[in-house]
Amino acid sequence: MEICKEFLLIGEKAKKAARQLAFASTEAKNRSLLAMAQALVDNQAEILKANAIDVQRAEEKGLRKSLINRLRLTSNAILEMSNAIREVVNLPDPVGSGEFWTRPNGLKIQKTRVPLGVVAMIYEARPNVTVDAAALCLKSGNACILRGGSEAIESNIVLARIISEAAERSGSPAGSIQLVELTDREYALQLMRMNKYIDVIIPRGGAGLIQAVIENSTVPVIETGTGVCHAFVDKDADLAKAVEIVFNAKTQKPGVCNALETLLVHQDIAQEYLPLIGKKFKDYGVEIRGCAKVQSILEYAFPAEEDDWATEYLDLIISVKVVSDLDEALDHIYRYSTKHSEVIITENYTTAQRFLNEVDAAAVYVNASTRFTDGGRFGYGAEIGISTQKLHARGPMALPELTTIKYIIYGENHIVT
Amino acid sequence: MEICKEFLLIGEKAKKAARQLAFASTEAKNRSLLAMAQALVDNQAEILKANAIDVQRAEEKGLRKSLINRLRLTSNAILEMSNAIREVVNLPDPVGSGEFWTRPNGLKIQKTRVPLGVVAMIYEARPNVTVDAAALCLKSGNACILRGGSEAIESNIVLARIISEAAERSGSPAGSIQLVELTDREYALQLMRMNKYIDVIIPRGGAGLIQAVIENSTVPVIETGTGVCHAFVDKDADLAKAVEIVFNAKTQKPGVCNALETLLVHQDIAQEYLPLIGKKFKDYGVEIRGCAKVQSILEYAFPAEEDDWATEYLDLIISVKVVSDLDEALDHIYRYSTKHSEVIITENYTTAQRFLNEVDAAAVYVNASTRFTDGGRFGYGAEIGISTQKLHARGPMALPELTTIKYIIYGENHIVT
Numbered sequence: 001m002e003i004c005k006e007f008l009l010i011g012e013k014a015k016k017a018a019r020q021l022a023f024a025s026t027e028a029k030n031r032s033l034l035a036m037a038q039a040l041v042d043n044q045a046e047i048l049k050a051n052a053i054d055v056q057r058a059e060e061k062g063l064r065k066s067l068i069n070r071l072r073l074t075s076n077a078i079l080e081m082s083n084a085i086r087e088v089v090n091l092p093d094p095v096g097s098g099e100f101w102t103r104p105n106g107l108k109i110q111k112t113r114v115p116l117g118v119v120a121m122i123y124e125a126r127p128n129v130t131v132d133a134a135a136l137c138l139k140s141g142n143a144c145i146l147r148g149g150s151e152a153i154e155s156n157i158v159l160a161r162i163i164s165e166a167a168e169r170s171g172s173p174a175g176s177i178q179l180v181e182l183t184d185r186e187y188a189l190q191l192m193r194m195n196k197y198i199d200v201i202i203p204r205g206g207a208g209l210i211q212a213v214i215e216n217s218t219v220p221v222i223e224t225g226t227g228v229c230h231a232f233v234d235k236d237a238d239l240a241k242a243v244e245i246v247f248n249a250k251t252q253k254p255g256v257c258n259a260l261e262t263l264l265v266h267q268d269i270a271q272e273y274l275p276l277i278g279k280k281f282k283d284y285g286v287e288i289r290g291c292a293k294v295q296s297i298l299e300y301a302f303p304a305e306e307d308d309w310a311t312e313y314l315d316l317i318i319s320v321k322v323v324s325d326l327d328e329a330l331d332h333i334y335r336y337s338t339k340h341s342e343v344i345i346t347e348n349y350t351t352a353q354r355f356l357n358e359v360d361a362a363a364v365y366v367n368a369s370t371r372f373t374d375g376g377r378f379g380y381g382a383e384i385g386i387s388t389q390k391l392h393a394r395g396p397m398a399l400p401e402l403t404t405i406k407y408i409i410y411g412e413n414h415i416v417t
Numbered sequence: 418m419e420i421c422k423e424f425l426l427i428g429e430k431a432k433k434a435a436r437q438l439a440f441a442s443t444e445a446k447n448r449s450l451l452a453m454a455q456a457l458v459d460n461q462a463e464i465l466k467a468n469a470i471d472v473q474r475a476e477e478k479g480l481r482k483s484l485i486n487r488l489r490l491t492s493n494a495i496l497e498m499s500n501a502i503r504e505v506v507n508l509p510d511p512v513g514s515g516e517f518w519t520r521p522n523g524l525k526i527q528k529t530r531v532p533l534g535v536v537a538m539i540y541e542a543r544p545n546v547t548v549d550a551a552a553l554c555l556k557s558g559n560a561c562i563l564r565g566g567s568e569a570i571e572s573n574i575v576l577a578r579i580i581s582e583a584a585e586r587s588g589s590p591a592g593s594i595q596l597v598e599l600t601d602r603e604y605a606l607q608l609m610r611m612n613k614y615i616d617v618i619i620p621r622g623g624a625g626l627i628q629a630v631i632e633n634s635t636v637p638v639i640e641t642g643t644g645v646c647h648a649f650v651d652k653d654a655d656l657a658k659a660v661e662i663v664f665n666a667k668t669q670k671p672g673v674c675n676a677l678e679t680l681l682v683h684q685d686i687a688q689e690y691l692p693l694i695g696k697k698f699k700d701y702g703v704e705i706r707g708c709a710k711v712q713s714i715l716e717y718a719f720p721a722e723e724d725d726w727a728t729e730y731l732d733l734i735i736s737v738k739v740v741s742d743l744d745e746a747l748d749h750i751y752r753y754s755t756k757h758s759e760v761i762i763t764e765n766y767t768t769a770q771r772f773l774n775e776v777d778a779a780a781v782y783v784n785a786s787t788r789f790t791d792g793g794r795f796g797y798g799a800e801i802g803i804s805t806q807k808l809h810a811r812g813p814m815a816l817p818e819l820t821t822i823k824y825i826i827y828g829e830n831h832i833v834t
Contacts, residue, residue, distance in 0.1 A: 368828020
């Protein structure tokens with residue numbers, strides 16, 4: 001595939017910046033982050049003006065309201081973006097930390113964290129990702145190439161210009177933060193073939209976007225992910241807890257990847273539990289799609305089709321199934337899970353341990369809402385995405401996941417014999 | 418791409434085995450490894466017979482002698498393979514170790530090492546890789562799918578059958594170790610698209626094989642690699658050390674990825690140093706391909722073409738260039754390095770630190786041979802390959818690199834508000 005001239009220039013510039021950023025001090029990087037945070041606040045009016053164009057176009061095109069809401073910026077949203085950068089300043093810099101040992105022959109080996117190099121983000125119409133990703137990449141010493149959705153292009157152009165100018169003015173190398181203004185799909189495909197310039201691509205967005213990157217990228221990808229998350233309410237569950245946790249996991253923020261999509265209920269307590277959670281869901285406007293047994297207990301449940309078990313609704317809909325035992329629950333999860341977040345609600349120690357051992361997912365819970373799968377809530381202070389692949393990073397990714405290893409070896413005339 | 422029926426069966430079987438292996442105890446896995454080691458010795462005659470067929474075919478086809486030598490097995494080679502498995506028994510099991518913390522809200526988070534799942538190895542005509550890879554995968558709780566080169570197919574079929582039967586007989590799940598007997602290229606391509614069944618593909622072999630996997634695989638890949646390794650002999654080098662280290666890095670085992678391919682010499686000491694190392698190379702039969710300055714000093718040096726700077730000879734050939742200073746050396750390495758192993762020879766502290774900071778490679782050395790880049794020599798006790806990519810693993814990969822993370826979270830009715 002031929003790479004267009006603009007992209008080659010962006011790639012060269014990013015590589016050059018990355019070469020410098022790799023040994024920038026934490027102090028220097030923090031200075032740039034503070035300048036970026038301040039520049040956003042100082043240039044609020046310009047950002048809002050560009051964003052208004054995006055929003056107007058989106059409205060004219062008749063885009064979904066939820067999409068327009070994620071696109072829209074306000075003074076407060078800009079302040080939040082600025083504050084998010086200031087929080088990154090306070091996070092520890094992973095670069096330059098590591099382990100050290102000496103071999104029996106006296107060779108001293110330092111296993112050191114270093115930046116990945118050039119990180120490309122491909123994402124959808126959320127302008128705050130432009131700022132978040134740039135800040136996390138800069139703090140971890142990476143140059144970034146940002147490719148947001150076309151719906152947010154005017155906002156992204158202004159945001160990227162403001163923060164990259166601020167970074168450069170405060171001493172970071174030119175090209176540390178670059179936005180791709182060509183948002184056609186064919187250009188995204190070119191980006192995915194720039195192995196010579198890009199060390200990793202992180203797609204953030206819906207299943208279609210992520211699948212397209214996995215299918216087409218020769219650059220290593222960190223898959224972030226769709227979450228068909230399950231809760232299994234065991235026969236030994238405290239049913240009051242089970243109502244509270246399941247309701248929270250489904251409804252607290254239904255549009256995100258760690259929200260619950262499927263509820264599995266042990267047959268021994270189905271008759272008692274389903275009406276309790278069913279009523280709460282019904283009152284809140286959650287649509288229930290159930291197996292035959294669920295429908296026989298909850299007359300207001302719709303029938304679940306085979307597809308429902310594999311669907312990430314991201315909406316006030318839940319699929320519900322009665323299972324005969326833990327093994328059937330484990331088998332169902334094994335078959336339909338996207339390996340994001342799974343929870344068992346039980347008071348039985350051995351059942352809990354079996355679930356924790358045998359379920360293969362980034363995060364496996366006992367008696368807690370799946371909504372905790374998040375960099376901030378895990379204590380990482382930030383998040384560049386949630387990996388659902390097993391390579392490099394799994395679960396919430398923060399600053400250390402934006403680094404790799406470099407072995408530094410101090411010899412004293414060591415040769416191999 | 419359509420996946421053939423045989424591969425779907427292999428994939429299903431591997432996934433099923435992986436699900437069991439994920440929580441096999443270290444004791445159980447070691448029991449299988451010991452049975453595998455013993456079975457190799459017990460079935461020596463059968464292995465040698467199959468191998469003789471491969472060797473005969475290779476000779477009839479007129480394959481290169483070095484290839485045939487790598488293909489050929491002897492009683493001693495089988496004993497070595499068997500002992501290599503016994504060494505894996507003694508290595509610590511990375512599965513089940515990790516970190517643990519408690520969040521301010523009381524949520525307890527365990528970041529635990531778990532197996533990757535199903536690991537596919539694509540490699541060339543080295544039968545010992547079949548045994549090594551199977552042993553390392555089993556110890557780390559992974560099911561493996563092995564696809565070796567067609568030249569070794571008879572040996573591989575027998576080896577894989579012996580070790581997989583031994584593993585199963587001693588309690589490991591069926592399908593833990595499987596060999597792909599279809600060695601045509603089109604089948605390798607199918608393997609690279611089996612995202613549903615395979616968690617990671619590790620190619621081991623020449624640049625062509627690795628490039629084909631990177632280009633075609635939608636399954637995550639760990640690139641192992643070609644090494645265009647450089648030594649820079651600084652003006653402040655101890656020239657006696659510089660002769661010894663450079664000679665060792667080039668000649669101790671020239672056919673491997675951590676062998677030296679390019680020598681950069683500071684102009685201030687070129688007149689003195691080049692004749693010293695040049696004579697040693699000449700006497701040993703190492704062909705020197707030099708820049709104009711090198712040729713003016715060593716009358717027996719051949720001219721280096723542009724291509725030479727990017728070539729991994731894997732042979733008794735070295736490209737040599739005189740550079741004006743450290744910056745030119747760094748620029749040359751930046752441009753031509755495959756980021757495997759790079760070394761500076763110097764007595765100057767500040768020069769050494771600049772080289773270590775600024776060179777981007779898996780392993781960067783001061784005053785030691787690049788031949789140390791190796792799992793065994795780093796103290797890891799084993800090696801499944803040397804990663805030259807930045808994602809997941811970089812440098813020598815051992816057992817921990819065959820694992821990923823699983824977050825296990827103990828809640829007490831925790832919900833997100």
